[in-house]
Amino acid sequence: MADGFDPTPPPTAWRDPRRPFWPLALLVPGLPFLSWLVWDATGGWWAWWLAPLLVFGAIPVVDLLVGDDHENPPEAAVPRLANDRYYRWLTYLYLPAQYAGLVLGCAVWVRDEPGAVAGAGVALTLGIVNGIAINTAHELGHKRERTERWLAKIALAPTGYGHFQVEHNRGHHVRVATPQDPASARLGESFWAFWPRTVVGSLRSAWRLETARFRLRGRTPWTWRNEVLHAWAMTVLLVALLVAALGPAVLPLLAAQAVVGFSLLEAVNYLEHYGLARQRTGTGRYEKVDPRHSWNSDRTVTNVFLFQLQRHSDHHAHPLRRYQTLRSFDSAPQLPAGYATMILAALVPPLWQRVMDHRVLAHYGGDLSRANVHPPARRRLSGPPAGGTPQPSSPGR
Template structure:
């Protein structure tokens, strides 16, 4: 991990540059407004051209930044409300662009080409908004969690709020995760698998949580139903105002936006696998080596440093301005803006990424996350290291439960060893279905931290 000289005063050199994130939807709105006022349909294509042309070029020209904030500065960074305001600011500009695009598509006389440009523009802005929801949804404040659902409404992907936080982060880089792609799997095979699997996972997670509360999965306490209701209200209001054409437009752009999210999911963990340990009966903990990283400056400015994905998965509640680069993380050859385009062309994607996966595992691709139908062909082509004996297992990091002293087991408070969340038996956690007074021994063994989801019950530390 690269860190700056902590003896010198530190300041965020990108302090004002982070405004690029909310500027993206504002740019989308301004291009649509300019096209309408100037009666120049070609301007409708400015946002698609910027996203798929200018951004990859800027990533290449401006390059990367591997500098990290010193840990001594992190507390002040995370407390600075300026960074939160930047995330919040994305949402009103997102809604303005969406409404403007729907109105233009249904109330003005435009060509088919302009209609396609409008769909792409709205889909891009709302697809990137899922990343805004991603940043907000991982935080503890109720306002930020609510705003995450608001950002997801125009793209009709409200279940992402549930599945990503409590499903993807728990199961990432394992066969249990629908959002982790396999080596040899095309994006077009991955897309339906992840869309269907993520929806199913979100529903099952809420069914399990509500069952502990003694409630039906169809209760409005279901976070999926709450999030989807925002979409119904938004789409319904615009349809009543602008007609059924508005609904068709909204559904198409929503699919495009969701597919934009999933192509990012596709590249973030491609071919990476957490090893199963027979001794513990668990997958090894998620580490920086289980996510593809990128330090390209421009795309990181636009996506709240989503490309520093390794640190995000290791520490999900860490805010974007504090995310770090790790030298041991596998690195993408370019930023997301370029890699997304590459993913649309499987032969090129495989040519660039399969050798990197093989190198990451030292030539032993049996340790990679392989696409089942191509498993034997991939091993035949890429295996260069001797195949390990079947009885060999990856050494596991002992759980906190295994390390704790016997005299601490009876503690009434237990702290997550990752994010610091504390379960107090006296308070319980009613939202998780544990009423006040629920003892630690009554908590299911497969329960994960409700804040970060990357530590299980056995990883909690007793608090004296």
């Protein structure tokens, strides 16, 4: 496989082999309905824990069994592939299913009073669905079409993370893999240290970026044209409608699932750029973003369920490319597993460090000075890494 271009087969004959499987992504917003049906039939509290078990238990196993898919579409086929509205409608359809599941979960919480254990499962289930919806918003929010950008804000409303669209597009993509980026995790930084830094830092960054846009024009940021404010207003409206329909008892569920949802996003942010750094050029500027600055994964199953988010290296190098056209690059550092598996590892810092720290050092030929290092961890990392002696090559597939 050549970097950025797969010369075979001829573009006129090429067909997307995963085309029939992309609708599987819509099973995710269907998880609350699965749990509800099982719960209604059995009355078992465990029914509301099916979503976390399937997402973080079954999918990693199936991912391992199915393996990787490194195939890239030929570049000559990309315009046709990108303009095929079939792929676009799959992202659109996630939203009504997402909202239907949210209403169902809220109704169960208020009217059926599922109890503490089942109730925690309801919050986790809705949080997983709305957290993965942030990925759908990520795909939509990068596009030039106004309708898609608005749909992205709708997908973000249940988690109260509407500012993500501003910070991600105009902040993260500019500062990625630098110490200035709150969404780029540093080598030796645990997820639990990263979480408050990125949650608070991203919110501040989004507000500063948007207010700066207005002040450059001599205008106040306190206007309905402020993208952060009207994204938050959509969350307030959604909460108000649910409270009006179901009562204030729904508020704890909405808060809990929102925290789960945006924490899931930040866990993904944590692993996508962990320890990777862009180097300064002779002018003092950072080098251009390329596939070396994002962790990649070609695990087939998770890529289908996440609209190919795991081909993150190509996304950062070419942010406007649609998910069905994203490519795998030989120069991109590779995660040892798919996102579902790596998120679980990230929650256990000693395990994460053992799995990932030596891979970061290997990516830089053992040169710690080239990585994005968490200052308190520098002394520990200066010794032999937990996973073994660094090798002077990129991690293998």
